Amino acid sequence: MDLSFSKEQEEYRQHVREWLTNNIPQGWGTPEFNWPDDEAERGKILREWDRKLYEGGFAGISWPKQYGGQGLSHVEEIIYDEEAGKLNAPSGVNVLGKLLLGPTLLLFGTEEQKQRFLPPLLRGDEVWCQGFSEPNAGSDLAAIQTRAELEGDKWVINGQKVWTSFAHHADWCFVLARTDHELPKHKGITFFLVPMNTEGIIVRPLVQINGNRDFNEVFFDNAYIPKENVVGGINNGWKVAMGTLGFERGTLALGRQVRFQNEFNTLARISSSLKKSEESYYRQKMAELFAEIRILRYHGLKTISQLLNEGKLGPEASLQKLFWSTMHVNMGKLGHEILGEQGPYIGKESIGRGILQEIDLGSRGATIYAGTTQIQKNIIAERVLGMPK
Structure with a gap:
């Protein structure tokens, strides 16, 4: 199998690298960067980056041109992700719109929905969040209780979502709600597009253990939305959501790999400075992580090959999600071991500016979101290996 890139693709890589080098905000990813405490100001900085990406031709790289994309292939998209990972480029504030909703609309949306929502999404004019998980419906997503009832030409939504990333910055939310309580739980769900400025929607930020404030609770109290804001048909939301989660589980693996490599390099540097690399135990653990x-x-x-050949991701995406989320947790654990008694301290003055602590605390969430480790194993067993339930 030839895993090399063509001459044209390597030329595109050079173009990406040069653009990122010239446009990444000065000091980004270092203590010198003036990152404001105010969440609204942070959102402005990230939204500006989304707009800059669009103007530079790096938003929707593989999306059709008629919807604001660049009309290139998934290979060019992956090349961008790799180079962005190497330089630790910002992700922007519209990650969920670009990574999840956009591909979902391209696959399930009507032509009117594609024309209406995709161009402003890429421009950074409209930021999206994801309204899936609920207090009693996380791993068992089909147990959602948020309901939507049709009244005339409006849907009325009532319920609660939790762990909603970027809801405090978002203009829109793609929401799963139950529309038929008589059908089996996987059948009576619908996928909605909901304006966040709708009367009856309340957002409450959640502070994480590492101090970040990316997650939120979202409450819907008689929130009326247009009848046409349904993707994939009424009561067909589970199929649409599985497509969305496939994108979340399987894409950006090469970008993640590069970012994980950056973290590994930091881990190796700190291990060496603390003389831990002289011990065979730590050398073996580092070798395992590298592999x-x-x-x-x-x-x-392999995922890119599947996308290029089939145009979509199958249940095999769960293999990837299970692998990288588990590996990242192990990296965090090893970092904690290497730091020893200094491990609990987080701050710019800590060893490595707190990067290893961030990995240790932040990586564990990846074994839960987009389907827990146990859910991924079930999907692999039943839908990839064909084992009985």
């Missing part, structure tokens, strides 16, 4: 990061890259290349 797993390389494996993740090959998983990512």
Whole structure:
């Protein structure tokens, strides 16, 4: 199998690298960057980056031109992700719109929905969040209780969502709600597009253990939305949502691999400075991590091949999600071991500016979102290996 890139693709890589080098905000990813405490100001900075990406031709790289994309292939998209990972470029504030909703609309949306929502999404004019999980419906997503009832030409939504990333910045939310209580739980769900300025919607930020404030609770109290804001048909939301989660589980693996490699390099540097690399135990653990990061890259290349050949991701995406989320947790654990008694301290003055602590605390959430580790194993067993339930 030839895993190399063509001459034209390598030229595109050079173009991406030069653009990112010239446009990433000065000091980004370092203590010198003036990152404001105010969440609204942070949102402005990230939204400006989304607009800059669009103007530079790096938003919707593989999307059709008629919807604001660049009309290139998934290979060019992956090349951008790799180079962005190497330079630790910002992700922007519209990650969920670009990564999840956009591909979902391209696959399930009507022509009117594609024309209406995709161009402003890419421009950074409209930021999206994801309204799936609920207090009693996380791993068992089909147990959602948020309901939507049709009244004339409006849907009325009532319920609660939780762990809603970027809801405090978002203009829109793609929401799963139950529209038929008589059908089996996987059948009576519909996928909605909801304006966040709708009367009856309340957003409450949640502060995480690492101090970040990316997640939110979202409450819907008689929130009326247009009848036509349904994707994929009434009571067909589970199928649409599984497509969305497939994109979340399987894409950006090569970009992640590069970012994980950056973290590994930091881990190796700190291990060496603390003389831990002189111990065989830590050398072995570091070697295992290095090999797993390389494996993740090959998983990512396989995913790209599947996208290019089939145009979509199958249940095999769960293999990738299970692998990288588990590997990242192990990296965090090893970092904590290497730091020893200094491990609990987080701050710019801590060893490595707190990067290893961030990995240790932040990586565990990845074994839960987009389907828990246990859910991924069930999907792999039943839908990939064909084992009985």
